Amino acid sequence: MAERLDPGHLDSSDLDGLTLPVLPLANGVVLPQMVVTLALETDEAKAAGDAAVETGQILLVPRFDSGRYGRVGTIANIENRGTLPGGTPALVVRATARAHVGAGVIGTTAALWVGVEPVAETPPTERAGELARDVRAAVSALFDQLGGRRLTEVLRGADDPGALADLAGWWPDLAFERKVELLETTDVEERLAKVLEWVKEAMAELEVSARIRKEVSDGLEKNQREFLLRQQMSAIRKELGEDGDDEDLVDEYRATLAALSDAGALTEKTREAIEREIGRLERTPAQNMEHGWIRTWLDTVLGIPWADRTTDDLDIDDARRILDEDHTGLDEVKERIVEFLAVRKLRAERGLDDAGDDDPTQKRKPGAIVALVGPPGVGKTSLGASVARALGRKFVRVALGGIRDEAEVRGHRRTYVGAQPGRIVRAITEAGTMNPVFLLDEVDKVGADWRGDPSSALLEVLDPAQNHSFRDHYLEVDLDLSDVLFIATANVMETIPGPLLDRMEIVRLDGYTEDEKVAIARDHLVDRQIGRNGLRDGEVVVTEGALRGVVADYTREAGVRNLERELGKILRKAATKIAAGTQTPVTVDAGDLVGYLGRQRFFSEVADRTAVPGVATGLAVTGAGGDVLFVEATSMQDGGDAGLTVTGQLGDVMKESAQIALSYVRSKADELGIDASLLNQKRFHVHFPAGAVPKDGPSAGITMTTALVSLLTQRPVRNEVGMTGEVTLSGRVLPIGGVKQKVLAAHRAGLTEVILPARNEADIDDVPDKVRDEMTFHFVDTVDKVFDLALDAETAEVAPHAA
Secondary structure (H helix, E strand, C coil): CECCCCHHHCCHHHHCCEEEEEEEEECCCCCCCCEEEEECCCHHHHHHHHHHHHHCEEEEEEECCCCCECCEEEEEEEEEEEECCCCCEEEEEEEEEEEEEEEEEECCCCCEEEEEEECCCCCCCHHHHHHHHHHHHHHHHHHHHHCCHHHHHHHHCCCCHHHHHHHHHHCCCCCHHHHHHHHHCCCHHHHHHHHHHHHHHHHHHHHHHHHHHHHHHHHHHHHHHHHHHHHHHHHHHHHHCCCCHHHHHHHHHHHHHHHHHHCCCCCHHHHHHHHHHHHHHHHCCCCCHHHHHHHHHHHHHHHCCCCCCCCCCCCHHHHHHHHHHHCCCCHHHHHHHHHHHHHHHHHHHCCHHHCCCCCHHHHCCCCCEEEEECCCCCCHHHHHHHHHHHHCCCEEEEECCCCCCCHHHHCCCCCCCCCCCCHHHHHHHHHCCCCCEEEEECHHHCCCECCECHHHHHHHHCCCCCHHHEECCCCCCEECCCCCEEEEEECCCCCCCHHHHHCCEEEECCCCCHHHHHHHHHHHHHHHHHHHCCCCCCCEEECHHHHHHHHHHHCCCCCCHHHHHHHHHHHHHHHHHHHCCCCCCEEECHHHHHHHHCCCCCCCCHHHHCCCCCEEEEEEEECCEEEEEEEEEEEEECCCCCEEEEECCECHHHHHHHHHHHHHHHHCHHHHCCCHHHHHHEEEEEECCCCCCCECCCCCHHHHHHHHHHHHHCCCECCCEEECCEECCCCEEECCCCHHHHHHHHHHCCCCEEEEEHHHHHHHHHCCHHHHHHCEEEEECEHHHHHHHHECCCCCCCCCCEC
């Protein structure tokens, strides 16, 4: 760029050659072959115009906002001079050639004169011709899109490559800087290449703009079309007298769907299914039966809390405190819940739950499906609510006891009249969140018939590898249950199907000790019953001795359900006294229990039952927990009918155990000091009292064997000893299950010694420390050792009863 020249610094060599007056063009460029009208608005421009009239030519030079001039200008011939309608003088000029701007000098007029050096156009080359063809096509296409038909016609008449490139100067959107660059580019090939590049850039921008305009226009047209169609449908419905609220209902459904989609709560398939049903509802008349079915389905699906999740409280110490407040004991299940919390906390802190799709094994959260197995009344159901409180989650319970229809779990198909989703979906909706604590109560009591097997439907629900895409028959869309914490409860495991049991982590609740029951009554049950019976704190005082008396003399159970009933009876009688005017507080002590609860119900009858030979004390496990089981044996003259009779509503396994016991005694008669001839002349009868209760299992084997030996040797069984174990024909004692429950039952019954199989010695670690300290355990591997431990050394004076 050349600055405006100062005439005081010129020498005579600057004045040689052609000199022309300069007309500066503010932010404007005139290229060769252009014919333009120039308004002479400033004094400088008028002076240049006056000087140009005399010479017939003028130099047009671009001038920037900064005041600088371009280093290349355009020589133009004066075609005409006149005045514009506003009175401003003007020149009509025809640009002929480029020229380099040389030195400047002020002449006899006020105009600025400069030396110019015309630029000769180079002859067109083959490369320039190729570029010219490309430029012609590109510029023509560009001008067509811009609506410049006249420019396109002028373009067709341009044959010279250089003139063709200069026609780009007519392009209104070409920037001033690029026009100056086009003017200063004297090489034809280079000029054509630049124009071609600029035109391609502009075409790309136009394509993007056109695509955006089209998308916007299509969206607007679609919305307008849908709006018009809905208006027409509304008018048609009004004419037909149909309910006009459907339109608002559809809009409400669409708004709810849009909100769920924006929150990212729905998969693409689920969103499409809901959108499809909304469209069906819109097209279905209200009188059509399917209209109501579709509305019910949409209400159900959109009522599921797809986007709602509670945040877990991952404070482990706080969780321990809540669990201890709500339940006394149950250390194993509490520890399992704390472990679950610890894993969730570590995964959250280390970002494993937010892993990318490239690592799906890390992204999937670990499933937690716990089964609480134990006798009634130990707090399985209430423990589920306590876990929910510790986690800060919603709690929902589904009772499975007695259901026989698979549709109760998976829902009914929509083709059925009155179809509805299954209990899983209904419970999730009721909870209002996608990650509640879900209690499946009494899972061991699920039935099966011709309508299906509900336990089979639970296989998918309780499998962490599958329940992220649980499909209810009514919904027919995937439901993610992977965030749900499932807790199942059962009294016994034997009735739970094997595949379902395999999917659950078993946590046993084997019942409470006497001290634990007293603590539970003191810390929880009494206060709860005081509130339920309209009493206030301090009006009734139940002493520690009274609580222990209720536990020992009026209840005998693994749990505390009957204990709470008895406490409720005490407090109701106390409330009656207070209502009659008795002064408070009313104190209930151990000596007052007969007046409140009647006579004592449970006694330590082991000593009485085992006082005669032929009775042994066994230990068993039932659906209500551990229990003490008496085995009675007697004999009678055969009368031609020698053998064995077993009674007490026994299963096949227990009957076989009785046969094994008798066979062992016969085979070892000499070693045991028994007259073998008596065994062949008598008929033996083994009976299990409480005949209304079904019994089965091999663990009473050593008890039956001991009862028979006691009968035949006239040595009574020690009344402080209980026993359990399976016996073989060779006399070996095999391990059994339910050791903790059986030991707790023995402790409740007042036994102080327990005989167990040697291979069950490790199971004693599960027994509470206080119970272990108060009892003596004998571990045997052969049944002859049982006789030494269980039988008195001397024979009884009273002969056994014989028929």
